[in-house]
Amino acid sequence: MPPAAADPGAASPPSTPLSVTQTTELVKHILSLLLISCLSTKSFVGRFQVLYSRLTALKSSLSEITDSPHWSDNSLLDTLLPNLLYTLRRLLSLADQCHGTSFPGGKLLMQSDLDMASISLSNHLHDLDLILRSGVLRQSSAIVLSHPGPESAREDLVYYIRDLFARLQIGGFEFKDKALESLIRLLSDDEKSALLVAKEGNITYLIQLLDCSDYPLIRKQAITVVAILASANDQSRKAVFEVGGLGPLLRILETGSLALKEKAAMAIQSLTADPENAWAVSAYGGIPILIEACRCGSVLMQAYSVGAIRNVSIIEDIRNTLIDENALPLLIQLLVSSNASAQENAANCLSVLASSSDYFRTVIIQEKGLHRLLQLLHDSTSFDTLEHVLTVIHVLSSSDQIARMLSSSISFIIQLAELIMNGNIVLQKISATLLSNLPISDGNKRAIAGCMPQLVKLMEMPKPGGIQEVASQALVSMLTVRSNRKKFARDEKSLMRLVQMLDARNELVCKQYPVAVVAALTPGCRKRLLEAGALAAVQRLAEMGVAGAKKAVQRLSGGRLKNIFGRSWGNNCESYWPRQNSRSWGRSDH
Template sequence: MPPAAASPPPPASPSSAQTIDLISQILCVLHISCLSAKSFVGRFQVLHSRLTALEASLSEITDAPHWSDNSLLQALLPNLLSTLQRLLSLADQCHGTSFTGGKLLMQSDLDRISISLSDHLHDIDLLLRSGVLRQSSAIVLSHPVPGSAKEDLIYYIRDLFTRLQIGGLEFKEKALESLIRLLSDDEKSALLVAREGNIPSLIQLLDNTKHPLIREQAISVVAILASANDQSRKAVFDEGGLGPLLRILETGTLGMKEKAAMGIEALTADPENAWAVAAYGGVPILIEACKCGSMLMQVYSVGAIKNISIVEDIRSTLVDESALTVLMQLLVSGNNAAQERAANCLSILASSSNYFRALIIQERGFPRLLKLFHDSTSFETLEHVLTAILALSSSDPIARMLSSSTNFITQLSELIIHGNVILQKISATLISNLSFSDGNKRAIASCMPHLVRLMELPKPGGIQEVASQALVSLLTVRSNRKELARDEKSLMRLTHMLDVQNEAVCKQYPVAVVSALAGGGSNGCRKRLVAVGALTMVQRLAEMEVAGAKKAVLRLSGNRLKNILSRTWRE
């Protein structure tokens, strides 16, 4: 039996140059056919104008140095050729004086061809405007290495966005994958992407694609851009990114929802954007994500709620949608990041008005905040918790509970000694505001030297005042006065702060502390203050009429002034 004959190889696909030649030939014929058509004359006139525009665009393409290497163009040209061949077939049927076929069907076919030509023109125009046809594919399509020239990055970004808009699924997937890699490798590239990329086309992929992978990749790119910097965040918001992200958070898959929540938190970090959440009906969506979402969804969603709580007009909506209940749950059941954001949100609400303070207390927010204060080791979380507690302490019952809690007061002292400057300021404020027993004041005497050091800090604003007020409160106890007076470093710091040449400290604060330290008949304290030169400094300040300085002079002068008055009376 003779061997079977080998099947012939498939014909090779024509090159881009060959396809362009075929298109040019058909265009020449179509120009004549459209002008000589006897039926549907109006439609053929429209088609003729589009063919003329197409011919001009193709001429511009062939003028570009690297047009034949572009893979997108290699995919576009065969589709364009097919459209033109179909149009030529339809035009041949319309040369007679009377059309004998189905008129409605022909009208529909011509309209579809017209739409297809418009789409081809749009895609070719995108290619031309992107500039990628003037750059070698070997340079443009390779992933930029660190330190690549800005011009190469721009061409690369434009090429990727061109593929997003006119490429098929494979082009879109690879373009989005490349964008994610670029943004992940180089944070600074987000600014170029926002400036040079077509952000609206990216936003459209969030809603207008049924391909799950492309949609999820697009969400990732949008979330990264929203989180990168102010300019890229503004670009995403201005092009309408918030609404699609909220819809995805409500109806998307778990992975999509997590990335959408990340993008929403980033967008709402700008107070000018946060108001729009309510306009899109996003408050209940965020609250639901906090209640039923994954850990990441909870973290990002409560972060977005925290951001929008800054907007006064939205706060009432948060209450109406039971956001407070969800925030309370996250304080005790959420992970560390969710707890920190929930505490931050409550601190904003508690600091805003008596109305919200009453609601937080009513929802048993105070004991939960107090528990988190004792349990948390995160300075960021403690800052927000203490801020909320400070606001709630304006309520007399809360203030009384805090004043009687030795555990709470002792932890405030530890934060003044070991905390960051924000925690130190808030803790000092609470110590100065609360009225607690002499026993509790003695229990935290060890924090007094640290309060003295805080009085020297120029920032944050107000820290010198609250530190001095806390010290004055603690110095009402005699043993505390004696203990601070034995600390030579603290006395030297106070004396230095009293020096008129030291302009970094408002003089009324060290004056108040020195006056408190010298009060109550503490001769030993007065002697130590006089020995380090405090009296001389305060006398100078009294002459300058600094508030409290004259009283401090009298206390520091003490027995010597009494002896002078007594001797004068005897004489």
């Protein structure tokens, strides 16, 4: 709980400070008097029975504490015991007054004073039990224990964490400040310690400190610890969420200072990364808060907040809320943010939304989102951002109008080729898919002929799934241009790679894909294929029943009259794959 205001049980130590041992002896003496007095009072008998029970438990706890080694050296008791002594003295005075039936201040005031004293006793009992359960009395300690080194044993680390949380919950401002400082240092120095903090620490109390607006420094340190725990690992993230951490974080994001808002947004993004937590944002009414943070916050707030929106946008009801809140224009605007993380998260969110419905695709187009996506595709150097941008563009290209516009942009087509040659495997796959689907002109295909060797290499890769198919489809589309076929035939390495893929013993490559490429190469390159040994390999595949192999054999062997009077070669290529794409490969000019 947050640091509470002073109560009847919390007072300053005596003017002449007593040692911890002296204070303890005095506490025990007054406890003995109180236990006798509670049994002989004539008024408020029920209340004094409750007090007697708590005093008995208090006596037991004190005995256990004084039986612990080094108990008198623990600095937490320097604050706790004087406050306890004050409460007991006050209660003894009240008990003495209750031996009669008349009260100077009236019966209601006495009832109130007894109730407050009883609450104070409960708080002291809680603190003493916390000290005992934490095990911090087993050795002498300074205001904060020595920071454990990287080679510290797990037992020592557990003890250190328990000690910090004991000081955090029992001590005054200085104890809390030092304990939180030490927690931040521990979590920053050793990521693995977050697991132990989540398991051994009182995360519920830590979350309660987030609402401690009377102590700004404590609140700032507490939210720093929570943000680290939320982002450290699945277990610590779960611990923060399960004790109700999301609600206070959203309140801070809405009303806190800028520094607190940034930490809160970071923690919210991390918490919502778990799909099982994402629904709760809507339950707390958090979508408008996140959108406002994107609209008016700092660049860091925007980055984290749009990341959280992306995380929760997988839920249909939340997508409907995004529509109601008119969030899409704001997400598109963030594509040109000065913060790279905000750009990446905005593109990622748009990829989720664009893939979910025609409505979002339509709004993205209407809000000129494609223009900004293309600009970000040109400017960004982050593979992750480029992946999200390309995903949105690929989804938007299902529109014939957008497909024609993209196909006519030589700069976009060249960039696709560059990503095929230099991007990671995910970018290569998406770029190859776009190349195979878009109705690209012969002139633009000639301009990007340099990516064909890389497409051949992609055909050899077993993972990710579908990469061989889209690479071969893109290559077949490129080979509809005569000059590209001749260029391919002159590339010894690519030609030999293709023939090796035809080898029936090569089980890493699905044979129908290199067969289709051979068929696409045959016009004008038959001699080079024969010299490379393609015919024997394709004949073997035809005997095995590989799709398209018989037609490829016919072309390689010179039986071409049937094709001259039959279907066009471009349409004939379609028989090598089922119609799985949104548009056929034959859309290109042949």
